[in-house]
């Protein structure tokens with residue numbers, strides 16, 4: 001697994017401090033991040049692939065300073081948004097998955113082979129020629145995952161990937177995430193999804209409130225919520 005490091009990370013939007021001294025070293029295969037609305041989870045998750053840079057402090061991946069190596073970091077860290085519409089960029093399902101492999105130096109055949117494998121893995125092969133915007137919510141999230149995984153990142157960060165889905169689709173996406181070879185960091189309000197994770201971090205008011213096994217961290221979080 002990779003080593004994701006936060007060293008004395010602070011972040012403010014204008015004059016509002018939303019992360020207040022985060023120190024974490026994440027090396028586990030499955031890490032969950034939970035916390036109340038507005039506690040800073042998305043901001044923290046976005047720092048792992050440089051979508052947000054800290055106001056102060058350093059985030060690094062295997063020693064690579066994220067803010068100074070954005071391109072290299074983006075190859076290592078795939079990001080799955082809550083709303084897949086935010087990351088579907090091409091007209092058809094197949095083109096969207098292939099788009100990730102642009103500028104990788106792969107031949108047309110290699111792109112086609114890897115795209116086909118990713119579509120197959122996420123059950124989308126038969127939809128390859130379909131307009132992406134016609135997919136259901138669950139299928140769109142599968143497409144977003146396929147488009148990230150086809151690039152073979154070392155780390156997948158998912159920010160509330162199941163929030164917009166019904167229970168069945170949420171379970172399906174979660175099983176897909178659980179089955180990935182990659183190191184996975186998931187931000188979620190669906191606490192039951194984290195039961196088999198290696199580590200769960202509770203963020204409260206921009207700080208690490210608990211950092212423990214899922215059971216202990218989630219107990220602490222539930223107690224905090226009252």
Ligand SMILES: Nc1ncnc2c1ncn2[C@@H]1O[C@H](COP(=O)(O)OP(=O)(O)OP(=O)(O)O)[C@@H](O)[C@H]1O
Nearest residue numbers: 013014016018035036037038039040041042043044
């Ligand atoms: N681009 C931005 N500009 C200004 N303020 C922002 C921005 N993004 C987030 N914030 C604010 O920063 C705080 C932390 O937001 P963040 O999205 O990191 O929290 P979160 O824990 O992920 O919340 P939620 O569970 O509601 O998604 C919130 O008060 C939010 O309104």
